Amino acid sequence: xxxxxxxxxxxxxxxxxxxxxxQVEEKPDCALGLPTGATPLGVYARLIEDFRNGxxxxxxxxxxxxDEYLGIPGTDTASYAFYMRENxxxxxxxxxxxxxxxxxxxxxxxxxATRYETQIAARGGIDLMFLGLGRNAHIGFNExxxxxxxxxxxxxxxxxxxxxNARYFAPGSRQPTHAxxxxxxxxxxxRRIVVLATGIEKASAVAASxxxxxxxxxPGSALARHAHTTIVLDRDAAHELxxxxxxxxxx
Ligand code: GLP
Numbered sequence: 001x002x003x004x005x006x007x008x009x010x011x012x013x014x015x016x017x018x019x020x021x022x023q024v025e026e027k028p029d030c031a032l033g034l035p036t037g038a039t040p041l042g043v044y045a046r047l048i049e050d051f052r053n054g055x056x057x058x059x060x061x062x063x064x065x066x067d068e069y070l071g072i073p074g075t076d077t078a079s080y081a082f083y084m085r086e087n088x089x090x091x092x093x094x095x096x097x098x099x100x101x102x103x104x105x106x107x108x109x110x111x112x113a114t115r116y117e118t119q120i121a122a123r124g125g126i127d128l129m130f131l132g133l134g135r136n137a138h139i140g141f142n143e144x145x146x147x148x149x150x151x152x153x154x155x156x157x158x159x160x161x162x163x164x165n166a167r168y169f170a171p172g173s174r175q176p177t178h179a180x181x182x183x184x185x186x187x188x189x190x191r192r193i194v195v196l197a198t199g200i201e202k203a204s205a206v207a208a209s210x211x212x213x214x215x216x217x218x219p220g221s222a223l224a225r226h227a228h229t230t231i232v233l234d235r236d237a238a239h240e241l242x243x244x245x246x247x248x249x250x251x
Contacts, residue, residue, distance in 0.1 A: 001223065002230045003210065005238045009198045012234045013042030016130065016196045019230065020047060021056050023128045023192075029060040031120070033129035033182070034088070035140075036066070036080045039196050040132060041087060048091040059093045062123050064116075065101040066131065066140040067181035070154060071174075073105040078169050080104075102152070102180035109154040113180050117152045120186065129190035133197040136160050137205040137220040141181035148214075148222040150183030184222045193229040195220075200236040207240035 006012040020043070023030055034040070050056050065080055074081030081101045089099055100119055106112035120126060131139050136158065142150060143158045156178055157165075169175045187193065197206050209220025210231065223229050233241070 004230065004232045005235065006232070007235055009042055009234050012196060012198055012232045013046060015232050016043045016194055017046035017050065019194050020128065020130060021050060024056055024058060024061050027127060028057060030127040031062040031064060031123045031125065033064050033066055033126045033187070033190055034084065035130055035132045036083045037132045039198055040130065043130070043196065044088045047088065051092045057093065059095055061094065062098045063089070063094055063100060064120055064126060067179050068102040068104040069176040070104050070109055070178040070180060071176045074101065074103070078173070104180065109180055113152040113154060116180070117186065126190040127192065129187055129193045131187070131193060131195045133195060133202055133205050133209065133220055134161060135164050135201055135205055137209050137218045139184065139187060139219045139222070141179040142184050142219045144217050144219060146184055146219055147216050148188070148225060149185040152180065152182050152186050155179055155181055184219060188222060188226050191228065193223065193226050195223065195229065195231045197231070197237040198234040200239060202237040203239040206233060206237050207244055211241055211244040
């Protein structure tokens with residue numbers, strides 16, 4: 001596992017944007033796994049800027065979103081489909097038919113999850129999976145306790161995740177309690193994984209994921225099971241990791 005620590009969020013985002021850009025240059029018809037949340041916004045802004053400057057061509061690439069809320073349509077401003085359209089897809093040249101996001105309004109969530117897995121497999125799997133990290137170390141919406149061999153499925157969100165994400169919902173609107181997420185097993189099958197975590201509120205999730213035991217209680221710890229993972233952090237997110245590694249070096 002490669003760990004890169006940069007001084008600022010901007011510098012960390014630039015590294016991840018560069019990795020994504022290199023992936024589409026090396027394999028124009030690659031399959032990218034993409035996350036939502038506040039963390040990837042700086043990366044997506046850079047990809048858009050690069051694209052406007054003539055760098056990056058996505059018209060043969062496929063995008064597979066990591067997760068989607070259940071019970072809201074893709075037109076809802078809080079949906080991940082809306083987020084992806086607004087923050088990335090409508091600014092660059094992805095083909096609509098190559099954009100894959102679980103359908104949050106599907107009547108049968110289990111059938112939708114199975115369909116999504118089949119779509120990923122039909123593309124030959126994911127070449128590069130870009131991930132954020134939840135404050136409780138979740139990846140996608142795989143909450144603590146998720147076994148590391150899980151597949152795409154319907155999941156219940158924890159109270160802490162709902163609280164962390166409440167800011168994305170208009171006051172008075174109903175916040176979904178469930179989602180469809182790629183499973184940890186699905187994620188680990190990606191050829192390469194790049195994780196971006198920034199900010200002091202991620203420091204303990206980063207330390208538990210990277211310096212603790214591999215356990216279902218810490219979804220991020222599953223990343224150690226993967227042969228080609230790059231973790232990109234800013235100084236704040238690396239704060240507790242630095243302390244733990246320093247203790248290990250002193251010992
Ligand atoms: C959500 C998403 C995750 C994301 C996490 C962190 O719960 N399902 O994929 O990594 O939030 O979000 P943020 O980047 O806003 O901290």
